[in-house]
Amino acid sequence: MGEPLGILTTSVADLTDDLLVLIFRRLCHSSDRESFGLTCRRWLHIENTCRRSLQFDCSFSIPDLSLFHRSLSVKSFHLRRLLSRFKHLESLSLSGCTELPDSGLAHLSSCGSSLRSLYLECCLGITDNGIFSVAAGCPSLTVINLYRCSISDAGLEALANGCLGLRDVNLAYCSLITDHGLQALTERCRSLRAVKISYCRNISGTGFSGCSPTLAYVDAESCKIDPSGMVGIVSGGGLEYLNLSGVGWWLNSVAAIGMGHAEKLKILNLRLCRSIGDESVLAIAKGCPLLREWNLALCMEVKISGWESVGKFCNNLKILHVNRCRNLCDRGLRALSEGCRKLKILYIGRNSRVSSLGLELFKMRRGDVKLKEEEVVCIGPDWTDNKM
Numbered sequence: 001m002g003e004p005l006g007i008l009t010t011s012v013a014d015l016t017d018d019l020l021v022l023i024f025r026r027l028c029h030s031s032d033r034e035s036f037g038l039t040c041r042r043w044l045h046i047e048n049t050c051r052r053s054l055q056f057d058c059s060f061s062i063p064d065l066s067l068f069h070r071s072l073s074v075k076s077f078h079l080r081r082l083l084s085r086f087k088h089l090e091s092l093s094l095s096g097c098t099e100l101p102d103s104g105l106a107h108l109s110s111c112g113s114s115l116r117s118l119y120l121e122c123c124l125g126i127t128d129n130g131i132f133s134v135a136a137g138c139p140s141l142t143v144i145n146l147y148r149c150s151i152s153d154a155g156l157e158a159l160a161n162g163c164l165g166l167r168d169v170n171l172a173y174c175s176l177i178t179d180h181g182l183q184a185l186t187e188r189c190r191s192l193r194a195v196k197i198s199y200c201r202n203i204s205g206t207g208f209s210g211c212s213p214t215l216a217y218v219d220a221e222s223c224k225i226d227p228s229g230m231v232g233i234v235s236g237g238g239l240e241y242l243n244l245s246g247v248g249w250w251l252n253s254v255a256a257i258g259m260g261h262a263e264k265l266k267i268l269n270l271r272l273c274r275s276i277g278d279e280s281v282l283a284i285a286k287g288c289p290l291l292r293e294w295n296l297a298l299c300m301e302v303k304i305s306g307w308e309s310v311g312k313f314c315n316n317l318k319i320l321h322v323n324r325c326r327n328l329c330d331r332g333l334r335a336l337s338e339g340c341r342k343l344k345i346l347y348i349g350r351n352s353r354v355s356s357l358g359l360e361l362f363k364m365r366r367g368d369v370k371l372k373e374e375e376v377v378c379i380g381p382d383w384t385d386n387k388m
Contacts, residue, residue, distance in 0.1 A: 171195070171196060268295070278302060311337075322351070
């Protein structure tokens with residue numbers, strides 16, 4: 001018998017591209033997404049068009065998006081072919097591709113217009129020439145991780161000129177970068193949210209002078225920050241997180257933090273700043289009323305008046321690190337117990353000048369505070385949404 005009159009037959013082939021796109025985007029498992037394009041050329045085109053993220057399996061920034069075996073050495077032609085296939089990428093992670101040369105990024109100059117996040121962490125072969133390609137072809141870039149890349153001020157300046165919308169920039173261990181390149185970044189990219197310059201020993205901090213008020217996160221661990229640089233770092237007025245761990249070998253005063261430009265500061269790490277004294281602690285305690293976590297571990301020169309300042313003015317402090325502060329004594333601990341009314345956790349460890357009696361008296365006065373011995377640095381917020 002024939003088919004009943006008035007009944008139309010349809011198949012998957014009759015689905016429009018828009019419907020296929022909706023189907024592809026609703027696939028939950030990566031294996032389903034990767035096998036979608038094996039059906040036919042048309043479905044392959046849909047998959048290529050819809051893919052927004054790409055990561056090589058030697059990369060370690062964004063899990064769950066791997067395409068290759070870890071044993072594969074990523075070459076320029078691999079990247080060129082994939083960028084030609086996936087023309088609408090918004091996130092590309094090449095972190096850990098240690099042998100990738102500058103030529104591997106050359107194709108970005110013609111097909112990187114949609115790219116918003118680029119992760120080049122530990123791409124040791126990437127120099128200024130590769131960054132020139134990024135700057136030329138990725139005007140929409142907002143996040144870039146250049147950890148341990150061999151770029152100089154020339155590359156950073158080109159990046160700042162070509163990617164004005166940059167928000168999160170990781171320059172940790174980029175040893176060739178100086179304040180000149182940093183100044184270009186802060187002057188041109190007025191939407192900067194986070195900058196990481198840890199272990200960039202040629203940066204003093206003056207490159208931050210005049211930075212945008214959007215800058216909320218600065219990680220300058222073990223940099224050679226000087227007093228003028230300290231003023232530059234807080235000059236934008238929007239800083240909420242600041243890591244200066246280890247800069248105390250060169251910086252004698254961080255009092256500039258409390259001079260009126262860091263009123264929004266919430267997390268401050270001064271661990272290992274051995275020369276920071278009571279005057280700086282007083283300035284910060286008075287000038288940073290929103291401070292809720294403060295790491296003063298191994299700050300050897302903070303004495304009784306410093307601890308009294310913390311107790312008196314840090315009314316929003318919830319976490320305080322005082323591990324191995326040799327000048328913290330019973331009197332200083334009492335000052336902390338009588339103030340800091342919102343304190344919840346005190347990392348105290350073993351302090352030789354705090355007696356057992358002094359510690360017990362603190363527990364009696366402040367039963368609401370947890371005492372922890374292990375030394376934990378300030379964690380603070382994620383470096384970026386993708387945990388760069």
